[in-house]
Amino acid sequence: MSPAKVARAALPAFAAVALAVFTVASATGALVEVNNLVLRADGDFQPKLLPRRSHAPIEFQGRVDISARDGGKPSALKQALIDFDRDGRLNVAGLPTCTPETIANAGTEEARGICKGAIVGEGEVRALVTLEGREVPASSPLTLFNGPRLEGKPTVVLHARTTVPAIQTYAIVVPIEKRRGYFRYRARLDVPPIAAGLGAITHIDVDIGRRYRAGGKARSYVSARCSDNILRTHGRFTFADTTVIDGSVEKYCRSN
Numbered sequence: 610m611s612p613a614k615v616a617r618a619a620l621p622a623f624a625a626v627a628l629a630v631f632t633v634a635s636a637t638g639a640l641v642e643v644n645n646l647v648l649r650a651d652g653d654f655q656p657k658l659l660p661r662r663s664h665a666p667i668e669f670q671g672r673v674d675i676s677a678r679d680g681g682k683p684s685a686l687k688q689a690l691i692d693f694d695r696d697g698r699l700n701v702a703g704l705p706t707c708t709p710e711t712i713a714n715a716g717t718e719e720a721r722g723i724c725k726g727a728i729v730g731e732g733e734v735r736a737l738v739t740l741e742g743r744e745v746p747a748s749s750p751l752t753l754f755n756g757p758r759l760e761g762k763p764t765v766v767l768h769a770r771t772t773v774p775a776i777q778t779y780a781i782v783v784p785i786e787k788r789r790g791y792f793r794y795r796a797r798l799d800v801p802p803i804a805a806g807l808g809a810i811t812h813i814d815v816d817i818g819r820r821y822r823a824g825g826k827a828r829s830y831v832s833a834r835c836s837d838n839i840l841r842t843h844g845r846f847t848f849a850d851t852t853v854i855d856g857s858v859e860k861y862c863r864s865n
Contacts, residue, residue, distance in 0.1 A: 641854055646683055649674040652842045652858050659835035661864035664698050666829030668818030671842070675811050682737040682744050684850040685809040686800050692792035692843035698832045699785065699794055701763050703823020704729075707754035709766050709780035716778075717750045720768045727754040729765065729830045732815035738773050738808040747773035747808060753815060755830070759784050765796065774804060792843055809849075835862035 639650045652671045659665050671691075677683040707724030715723060730753035737744045749769040756764035765783040770776065779801065786795045803810060819830035833840060843857040 639856065639858055641856065642678065643852055643854060644850070645678050646848065646850075646852055646854070647674075647676045647678055648846065648854050650844060650856075650858060653860055654833065654840060654862075657861070658863045658865055659833055661836055662834060664696075664832040664834050666818070666820055667697075667831055667833045668816065669831055670814070670816050672814040673812070673844075673846075675809070682739060682809050683811065684848040684852060685803065685806075686846060687849055688800060688847040689798040690845040691796045691798070692788070692841075693794045693796075694833070694840045694842065695791055695793040696834045696836050696840060697793055699763060700828055700830060700832065701755055702828065704755045704819070704821060704828075704830065706757045707766055708757055709782055712754070712766070712768050712778075713780045714778055715768075716770050717752065717768070720754075720780075721752055724754050727756075729753050729755050729819040730815050730817035732813065734769050734810060735812040736771070736803050736808040736810050738804045740774055740807065745773055747771045747804065751813070751815065753817060755819075756782055762786055767798070771804065774807070777804065791841060833862075835864040838862055838864065 641648045650673050652669065654667045654669045656667065659667070675683050675686060705726035707727035712720035712723055721728060732751040733748060734751045735746065735748040738747050749771050752768045754766040754768065756766040758764065759782065763785045765785065767781040767783055768779065770778045781798065781801065783796050783798050786797070787793065788795050800810065817831060821828055838861055839859050840862055841857050841859050845853065845855045847853050
């Protein structure tokens with residue numbers, strides 16, 4: 610077995626332990642270092658006091674920072690699989706949708722205006738882009754829209770626009786799959802080449818939550834209960850150098 614294959618096979622078990630330890634021990638979240646990659650991840654939600662059996666509206670925050678131990682540009686993130694706790698619920702009934710084609714050429718404010726009713730979250734994305742032998746930072750506001758169903762499954766459309774080295778707009782469809790077990794939903798983000806392959810993502814943060822009315826009822830895009838005093842988020846991140854980082858973040862809740 611080659612060294613690369615050995616590192617990849619051993620990583621998931623190591624990362625899961627590391628994430629669990631750092632989640633409990635550190636207010637700043639989780640830290641995993643593998644080869645030249647450093648990944649920091651954290652997540653949270655409000656309110657902390659939730660029903661034990663029924664579901665109540667929440668707002669969810671997530672953050673991932675990616676860097677290289679040698680100080681240069683990290684390996685490019687190719688895919689992120691994010692799993693959400695079985696005590697969470699997603700509700701898109703009556704919520705407007707936004708197709709990626711509608712905002713594929715729009716700037717941030719224009720896209721938010723076009724699909725205002727479909728916004729379910731906002732955040733920021735940052736990257737490093739190699740230009741003429743040096744690393745140049747790039748960033749963009751990030752907007753999450755409720756997307757049209759894909760093969761019967763709900764989706765999110767991620768929208769961002771960068772200007773380094775030229776204007777490039779991203780409208781990425783993220784399918785959400787319902788699952789069984791500890792995690793109820795899985796979101797799959799397939800990351801397109803950043804700046805024509807010259808860039809690598811270094812930071813993503815999102816705030817997700819939307820309350821709305823449909824069918825004469827008050828609804829929430831995300832809701833949760835607190836059946837076992839823990840809400841878990843699991844991530845599996847695959848990079849261009851074949852490194853895979855896999856682990857979970859746990860946050861405590863209180864039931865009423």
